[in-house]
Amino acid sequence: VALWETNSRNQFTWISTSKLGGAVFDIAVGQHPYDSAHPDDIALLKDHLSECVRHHQPFREVEYRMRDRDGRWHWVSVSGEPFYDQAGNFIGFRGITWSITRRKLLEEHARTYEKDMIQWFREGPDGFLILAMPEGKIEEANPRLEQILGFRRHELIGRTMRELDIWPDLAAVAGVWQQVQSGQTVHRILSHRRGDGKIIQCAVSARLYEHDGRARVLAVLHDITEQVAARQVEQAWSDRLRRLTAAAPGIAYEFRRNPDGSYCLPFASDRMYEFFGIPIELLAEDAQHAFNRVHPEDLPELMRSIQRSERTMAPWRHEFRLRHQKGHYLWFLGQSIPTKDPDGGITWRGFLLDVTEFRKLSETLRDRDRFLANLLESLPVGVVVIRKQDERVVLINAAGAAMVSHSAEQLLNMRCRDVLCGGRLSKHCPFGESASEAAHQDELLLVQPDGTAIPVLRQFRSYSIPGDQDYYLMVFTDIRERKKLETALRDSESRYRELADSIPALVLISGPDGACVDFNRTWLEFRGRTLEQEKGDGWLEGVHPDDRERVTATYRNALQAHAPFVMTYRLLRHDGIYRWIEEHGVPRLDTEGNFLGYAGGCMDITDRQE
Known part of the structure; x- marks a missing residue:
């Protein structure tokens, strides 16, 4: 933790230390807090601090990245309060900065491969211990845990935390212990008593797991004694995370294939319950509760898609219908990335997105496209679309193809002058300045392969498709009968x-x-x-x-x-x-x-x- 003071220009006037979380940072008196911030965070941090200076408002739990002297980036959180002189004049801010890098890493790597966990267990900066259930005896502890609790390894192994009198607040621990035993992953801040009697605060993450046929608890302890204020930050972070997943348009989830071939959902955001009314605890035990909500026509292909992803470890993507708790079906698009778990299982992490309205819109667009295609083919006039860049035909209807004695398939991708002019009379082909976005009309001759010239009335214009290319749209009307009438x-x-x-x-x-x-x-x-x-x-x-x-x-x-x-x-x-x-x-x-x-x-x- 670093304590500091700034002046009214957000410049440091005093800093207690340049060390945070074991790293050394180039922060000094006269600098601004954002001088060492990540380029992506500078603007937001600078604007936020400037706004607080203008209004003399405190700032709370502002998170950003700082670079240490070795060039590495660390996440930190900063809070500050305005202070004043005896006359009531605003001087600057007093505040605290603490490292939250480990918390960020803990969230990001909550479920990694077993080899990574072992390496982290042995070499990580946090304390790890494994408790054998149901007694809760310590089976394993890493060197960092010895440092945090002030006990040697031989003093820990084989004993319970209660025997060591490590927990001064047994009531708080009892609630956590019950949650862990029920299979929940628990994150709490708890008081611990070191071997020398000193009370410290630790961020604890604990989860029940099974190994070699026995249940165990894996607990991670991070000493935050010097970060008492971080307890509020941690709670605020949890609240924000819950609000974020609740407000997201889809459902965040973890889907797991257990080593025995069964499926479960260890995690699902609150929207899962809002949509389907299935308690998260039931899904964590058995995914069949979710499979029962899949439309019967969609279930076989859904299972095949999951099995394909299992075999190939390819990203999973599939659309299917799920029954809402009110009885109607909704279309969902599922997307997730599979990873192999140390115990031989596979875990997919991803999102379910409600695409019901998109499907309806897509079907409407397909119906409209079919209608337009049928309408185009039924028109008695020739319709031709030409790509301006290379002057080639990209669309022609049956009437237009008949005017030049070809099928529409034969004419696609041919040059305009070859299609409409038979390779002759190229002066009649409208390119360049002759066509604009305004509609134009003239008369010309279409030349068939045998040299026969057909008089037509041509209406044409140029148009552009955003993000695509420029095109000519031409409509040809056979005016041979009109010409005969005009002659008559x-x-x-x-x-x-x-x-x-x-x-x-x-x-x-x-x-x-x-x-x-x-x-x-x-x-x-x-x-x-x-x-x-x-x-x-x-x-x-x-x-x-x-x-x-x-x-x-x-x-x-x-x-x-x-x-x-x-x-x-x-x-x-x-x-x-x-x-x-x-x-x-x-x-x-x-x-x-x-x-x-x-x-x-x-x-x-x-x-x-x-």
Whole structure:
């Protein structure tokens, strides 16, 4: 233990010793506590101490790693209280630092191989002793235990702790002894009386085990007399550990195959009981209580997976269903690492994670993927996805493959220009700047292996998948029929134009809004004006001023009702003479009855009017 004082800048002003746990550290007056801390701990330690300085608050049980003069890292715990001068001005902190490295190691290596335990027993810095049950006589003690208790080996062997009058608080020991005999692993801080009569405090870990057919207790003693404050730290650590395992999303556990082939769970976090209502003590005796909760359909494969891990000593991973204490089943993912135990058994340490919602989500995603795949294959248009990096096809549906006379399997991983352009017409393949995240549309020709070119409407865009690559998405629509219709329409329009231009009557065509969009050659020659001049309301410029208002009203009324009309008016001829015109207007409708405008035919009735 090191006692110390700091100033208001968190610099040491006094240190009782630079030794902790048998190691020497480079800590001196003027340094900060975090100057010798592990790089991963500096920021957290510095922030915590700075916050305490700002608010003059004590800090308790702050754990971090310190490097000794030999370059080794040691775990320490530090606590401090603010102190003030007589005027009440804040001076700094007084505190204590103690080594907790052994406690950390004890937790980490609670169950190691027998050879490691033997080596630790002989050479470790803690005291070890083995008690023969049921009398509790000392069978073995290591040199460090002799030092801690102040007895020589021959004074210990064959005698009980009670005979040696080592326990001043027999009531506390009685409770611990009962727990050990029941098979529990016990960690306690107990008072011990040394051979010279001095009372010391020891952190004791004890566990019942069987060897050579006899029950024994293995106990580990660590002298913490100079770390009285560490008793509270130890308790706080235990509380935090319990809260951590209770708050974890899964179940921490140890699963063991005993040398006789039976199974048990020596350890399971509290969530095991919360989920399944099985007392931990029952599981520690027999894992069958847990196997009884496995779904009958999953149990055979679960046992096979455990046996495979036994044979190969490979990490175990398996998904299976367990029945909740309320009766419904939950999906769990089990993961653990096996290690061989000194007695020939095998212990797995790991976690059980509730993956019920994940399984539901995965099934939903699989259903959606199947739906999308079926939808993609049923589309009448070709869909192609191309990887931008190497311009190769990564997905194409049946309709797209049919457009280039191949199967989808043949086309995967082929170059775009080979698939879509037959190795020709590469200028039509959209790469580089031609595609962006915005949607684009154009028309091009897809070339089949025999050279046949198919006109298609292409819609495409570029998109990126986070953490993946960039792709082109293209949709091709076969427009051969549309092209035929467009050609037929152009031919029809050409024939209509020829017919309209050959008619001696004046013909005009209007759109749905009433504006005129076309006139035949006879009209334009009569007016002596161009088509552009007459379009829209331009033709009204030729109507006699006295007739214009009447003509406009007649036309507007008919347009509102989509009704045919007949009207007469004077129209200016190209030679400047007004001629009387009789116009018959007929509504134009499409195949569904939608109004497209008017077709008007006009006759010169000047002679009849006169």
